[in-house]
Amino acid sequence: MHVMVVADSGPLIALARLDLLRLLRTHFDEVLVPDAVFAECTVHPHRPGAQAIRAAQESGLFACVAVTGVDQFAGDHLLDRGEAAALVLAQERACPALVDERKGRRVARQLGIPVVGTVGVLLAARQAGNVDALAPLFDALATYGYRIPADMVLEALRRAGEI
Known part of the structure; x- marks a missing residue:
């Protein structure tokens, strides 16, 4: 069975800080990261985890995906762009979202999107x-x-x- 997940920035940063991003591929066959999430994680290259996340993307650990309809979704659900993009993509692909933030998890559950977290x-x-x-x-x-x-x-x- 092919297991796909869409990652938000919180879990990516947490796993990068622990030097455990590789765990994503041991548990998921495909990891998708919305462009907005990737930008959020790497826009400041000196922030903790930014270089590891960029290196993981370059090595093919996950794929970056463009997502449309994010601003409307973010406004409707009062989420930041990254979380909104992750949930939009998870809903489109009918797969779980890797989200830690409480509000994002609540919106995901309301929409019937399975949620996985760093823990x-x-x-x-x-x-x-x-x-x-x-x-x-x-x-x-x-x-x-x-x-x-x-x-x-x-x-x-x-x-x-x-x-």
């Missing part, structure tokens, strides 16, 4: 033996200012057998 990717990687432990990864994300709800962290650690 889900990391948990799947742990269960597949592609990462040794989740706790240090969650700690690193916290030091980068990445906020993950405590109940979500605890549930992932429990499912991974780390607590």
